[in-house]
């Protein structure tokens with residue numbers, strides 16, 4: 001053991017998709033130096049100086065798709081029903097009021113809630129760039145900086161997916177609250193995004209809001225920006241049938257085909273939702289190795305539908321998971337929903353093993369966010385750990401043979417007891433070590449300047 005090394009001792013650990021068999025191991029001694037794992041030894045004897053991780057330890061969870069400010073809408077958009085499009089009006093009304101300071105407070109509290117839920121890295125799909133009316137802040141990346149600072153203060157990593165959002169639809173300029181999203185054209189978006197310098201806990205990626213929000217002849221500019229930097233490129237894809245119909249009317253093809261034609265698909269691209277697809281769309285996404293991010297709790301909430309996730313996985317698309325609108329922040333719920341929603345769609349069970357669902361919530365998600373060195377407990381990987389206590393009523397009666405299934409199908413974010421991010425303890429015994437009263441921070445942020 002070298003100086004500056006911290007040792008953890010996990011009763012049970014799932015070592016990640018690269019583990020043997022189902023990847024479960026017992027009595028695992030984990031050594032961390034700096035922000036990396038330096039040794040991982042199953043069947044070890046606990047040294048007296050090791051930090052005990054009681055329960056089941058997983059790699060840190062990756063939340064591959066988030067809009068932090070939507071957290072303030074939780075529970076407030078259900079009365080009276082409505083549609084995706086009326087929900088969007090509520091979201092715009094909230095977007096209109098946020099400032100860099102109030103967004104920092106709201107995002108910090110939201111990311112702290114994520115940390116408490118075992119999330120070590122968030123992909124923030126960020127489009128609220130400018131001041132009301134589209135006026136530029138003195139620092140044109142003030143809102144980006146608020147989010148990156150919020151993640152640092154909440155103790156998690158962030159991939160800031162700087163989102164190009166130029167139009168309200170084909171040939172429809174931005175209007176009202178949408179003016180805050182717009183950079184004018186893709187070249188101006190690219191110049192602003194490129195000017196941001198990320199600190200160590202952050203990486204910068206690109207996003208195309210959707211094919212309705214970026215004119216077809218400017219999609220290539222965003223794709224090229226990401227390609228030149230070898231950065232992630234994310235895009236909302238076919239979340240609603242109306243998006244497909246508008247694309248067909250304007251361009252004579254599906255959104256997937258349009259993105260493919262403009263060079264926007266590939267192994268560094270993640271299509272978010274991918275709900276309403278043709279067989280040809282599935283083949284294009286799979287053969288290009290485009291990842292697909294499912295956000296089942298949001299898709300339920302917004303009545304989006306259930307996408308063809310097994311078909312996409314079989315075609316070659318890695319699957320990832322996100323909390324998206326943050327109506328729920330629980331990656332275990334997203335993971336089991338992938339399987340359970342498919343059971344409802346197909347009327348059959350057993351589409352994914354628990355380890356496959358955890359792979360979506362860990363390694364695949366981190367890779368899609370530009371952190372391929374996270375998401376597994378192995379020497380050399382980033383030292384992110386999430387420990388689930390096995391003591392709650394939800395998990396009482398668990399058996400070693402089916403521990404992974406208990407965790408995925410019965411545990412909740414409330415069972416997360418300890419979280420380590422980059423070798424630093426962020427959550428201990430269910431308490432956020434940096435912020436303490438996260439519920440209070442959320443309450444103040446939501447009922448204060450960001451109130452709806």
Ligand SMILES: [Zn+2]
Pocket residue numbers: 065067125236272324325
């Ligand atoms: Zn989204």
